[in-house]
Amino acid sequence: MRQIQSKKRYILALLIGTFIFLNGFIITNTILSIQFNRVSQFQDQTSYAIFKDKLNYELFNADPCTTDNFNKISDDLSYQGASIGDLEEKLGKNNNKVKFRKEFYNLVELEHFEYINDINRLCGKNFTTLLFFYSNQRNDLDKSERLGRLLDFIRSKKDNLVIYSFDINLDSEITRNLIKLYNIEESPTIIINNDKRLSGDIELKDIEENLISLKKVIVKL
Amino acid sequence: MSFITYVIYFSIYVGLVGTTFYILTFIEDLKKEREFFTDDELPKVSVIIPAYNEEKTIELTLDSILKSDYPKNKLDILVIDDGSIDKTYEKALKYQKEGVRVFKQETNGGKGRALNSGIEKAKGDFVFTMDADTIVDKKSLKAMTRYFKNPKVMSVTPAMVTRETKTIIQRIQSVEYLTGLFLRKTFAALNAIHITPGAFSAYRKSFFEEHGGYDEGNLTEDLEVALRIQHHKYIIENAPEAPAYTIPPKDFMSLLKQRRRWYAGLMKNTWNYRKLFGKEYGDMGMFVLPMAWFGIFIAVFMIIYYAIKATNDLIKEVLFYKSINFDIFNQIEFNSYFFERIFFQITTITALWFVLIFLVMIFFYLRYATKKIGKTESLYINVPLFMVLFAVLFGIWWIVSIFYVALNREVTWK
Numbered sequence: 001m002r003q004i005q006s007k008k009r010y011i012l013a014l015l016i017g018t019f020i021f022l023n024g025f026i027i028t029n030t031i032l033s034i035q036f037n038r039v040s041q042f043q044d045q046t047s048y049a050i051f052k053d054k055l056n057y058e059l060f061n062a063d064p065c066t067t068d069n070f071n072k073i074s075d076d077l078s079y080q081g082a083s084i085g086d087l088e089e090k091l092g093k094n095n096n097k098v099k100f101r102k103e104f105y106n107l108v109e110l111e112h113f114e115y116i117n118d119i120n121r122l123c124g125k126n127f128t129t130l131l132f133f134y135s136n137q138r139n140d141l142d143k144s145e146r147l148g149r150l151l152d153f154i155r156s157k158k159d160n161l162v163i164y165s166f167d168i169n170l171d172s173e174i175t176r177n178l179i180k181l182y183n184i185e186e187s188p189t190i191i192i193n194n195d196k197r198l199s200g201d202i203e204l205k206d207i208e209e210n211l212i213s214l215k216k217v218i219v220k221l
Numbered sequence: 222m223s224f225i226t227y228v229i230y231f232s233i234y235v236g237l238v239g240t241t242f243y244i245l246t247f248i249e250d251l252k253k254e255r256e257f258f259t260d261d262e263l264p265k266v267s268v269i270i271p272a273y274n275e276e277k278t279i280e281l282t283l284d285s286i287l288k289s290d291y292p293k294n295k296l297d298i299l300v301i302d303d304g305s306i307d308k309t310y311e312k313a314l315k316y317q318k319e320g321v322r323v324f325k326q327e328t329n330g331g332k333g334r335a336l337n338s339g340i341e342k343a344k345g346d347f348v349f350t351m352d353a354d355t356i357v358d359k360k361s362l363k364a365m366t367r368y369f370k371n372p373k374v375m376s377v378t379p380a381m382v383t384r385e386t387k388t389i390i391q392r393i394q395s396v397e398y399l400t401g402l403f404l405r406k407t408f409a410a411l412n413a414i415h416i417t418p419g420a421f422s423a424y425r426k427s428f429f430e431e432h433g434g435y436d437e438g439n440l441t442e443d444l445e446v447a448l449r450i451q452h453h454k455y456i457i458e459n460a461p462e463a464p465a466y467t468i469p470p471k472d473f474m475s476l477l478k479q480r481r482r483w484y485a486g487l488m489k490n491t492w493n494y495r496k497l498f499g500k501e502y503g504d505m506g507m508f509v510l511p512m513a514w515f516g517i518f519i520a521v522f523m524i525i526y527y528a529i530k531a532t533n534d535l536i537k538e539v540l541f542y543k544s545i546n547f548d549i550f551n552q553i554e555f556n557s558y559f560f561e562r563i564f565f566q567i568t569t570i571t572a573l574w575f576v577l578i579f580l581v582m583i584f585f586y587l588r589y590a591t592k593k594i595g596k597t598e599s600l601y602i603n604v605p606l607f608m609v610l611f612a613v614l615f616g617i618w619w620i621v622s623i624f625y626v627a628l629n630r631e632v633t634w635k
Contacts, residue, residue, distance in 0.1 A: 002454060002503030005411065009245050010508075016245075017238030020578065028571040035565050079558035086562070090569055146541060153545050204544055 039083045047108040065123035103172045109164040132165045135187035147188045232519045233575045243407045250410035257367040267297040268349040269339030275353035276308040285356035297344045304329035333437035352420040361463035368458040375455035377423040384466035394469040396607035399590040409459035413505035419443035421465035441486025448494040461593040484622035524616025
């Protein structure tokens with residue numbers, strides 16, 4: 001019978017292998033934590049900018065029509081939404097820290113949504129708002145992901161379009177209220193300018209047609 | 222985490238422990254003292270070259286052996302023409318004046334039969350078996366023979382590397398052979414070499430006399446001999462300082478045929494020698510063989526999983542891009558956040574950090590190989606090709622081989 005050369009070597013290999021293995025996760029978690037802090041900080045800055053502009057005209061009668069950083073804020077919001085989605089994917093849907101950031105993100109989105117509506121009304125601008133209600137549940141995931149990508153595509157071509165995304169499965173009061181307010185029954189659903197509603201298998205031409213018809217209404221007015 | 226994620230991380234963990242174990246073994250083996258024949262003690266050796274339709278390469282092979290620094294009076298070279306229908310025999314005959322003994326078998330009976338015939342005729346106590354398209358370094362014969370000083374050593378394997386690698390398929394194989402050098406040395410340290418290359422290996426002739434010659438009906442007769450040596454608990458050594466060069470298959474189909482034969486042979490022979498798994502065979506039975514088969518199983522599983530996934534993803538992507546009229550450039554928004562997000566997405570894939578560690582290991586293996594054999598062919602081109610394509614090819618070879626064995630299809634040499 002042949003003997004095993006060295007049991008000690010096996011134990012050492014197991015220890016070193018385990019150490020390297022755990023370090024892989026430590027590195028990833030460190031980067032995740034850095035990213036989480038960065039997104040949080042960034043989210044605070046964006047919300048601060050939105051609240052400041054809004055309060056300036058609501059409380060101090062500043063002219064809201066002179067600010068022109070909508071595109072920047074729109075980009076920021078889009079990036080934050082995507083980053084929170086990434087964090088959710090990596091850290092899990094039930095991670096309380098991510099869940100809080102997502103709720104906060106929804107709050108900031110709604111604040112911005114309201115602000116854009118005010119700007120449209122007060123300054124005669126024609127920003128198009130699009131509320132995107134999606135779901136990460138297995139049955140709806142593919143449809144939601146596909147529509148999310150379609151919306152990114154449309155957004156990249158259309159400067160005055162602002163998209164606000166809401167996860168209908170997020171366990172928060174704001175989400176529940178929104179679902180009730182807009183009577184969301186299926187996912188994905190989009191609502192354009194608080195008016196046009198599209199659900200289910202939505203194609204590019206469906207969205208574009210609705211955006212064009214809106215333009216005509218605006219021009220007519 | 223999904224089931225597949227658990228499988229991936231479990232295999233990575235096993236791979237990390239296994240790789241660490243091999244490196245520790247390699248380091249410890251550096252301190253091990255071995256007995257070697259001195260120049261004066263070098264025994265008579267026979268080099269047996271079975272040849273079937275090898276008119277293009279036989280001369281090169283013979284020239285390389287004749288250039289060897291092995292004492293000429295202790296060198297016996299035999300060509301066994303295995304019923305060639307080209308000019309192999311005539312070309313070999315020209316070397317008779319150099320002392321090469323040439324024999325012709327009227328019918329093509331296969332490599333195993335030709336080798337057995339050569340062993341019968343061999344005058345040396347040690348026999349080298351060599352393919353008729355292999356060439357060896359002039360120092361290889363001496364370097365390998367020295368290991369036979371230990372009477373328990375029944376076989377010595379060389380540093381098997383490739384030559385004349387021109388096509389992409391050949392370049393990938395060249396890196397595969399080079400990385401194999403480190404593993405072969407480590408397996409030797411654990412006395413766990415279970416494959417002796419048919420292209421060039423050395424054996425103690427008494428082993429064949431005591432335990433029979435090559436299994437003539439076996440598809441991978443060289444592998445069978447290696448397993449038989451292990452079965453009898455003898456030692457197979459490795460001489461990384463003894464390069465032997467072989468021309469790997471040029472295209473996908475001929476490589477697939479070669480690998481199908483190797484792997485089908487490996488499956489059948491491993492099954493026949495399944496006793497080698499287990500405590501009785503020490504590190505080989507408890508670790509090396511189970512690890513090797515675990516690696517194969519995981520590779521096959523992964524390649525099937527990712528092939529299905531990639532097909533599904535591709536269909537989805539095509540349908541999506543069709544829905545946006547293939548306006549690819551507008552789909553990706555290159556704002557200031559694009560690269561930041563990509564960076565974050567990549568660096569937080571834990572498996573990629575481990576892939577990086579395994580890549581570092583491959584570079585370490587290649588460093589070892591280049592140190593041992595000197596100059597190597599275009600590594601800067603070959604290594605990236607290997608990294609991108611080898612895993613896929615490896616999976617395909619195994620899937621095809623398993624299919625053939627499972628359906629009991631006939632696997633042939635050519």
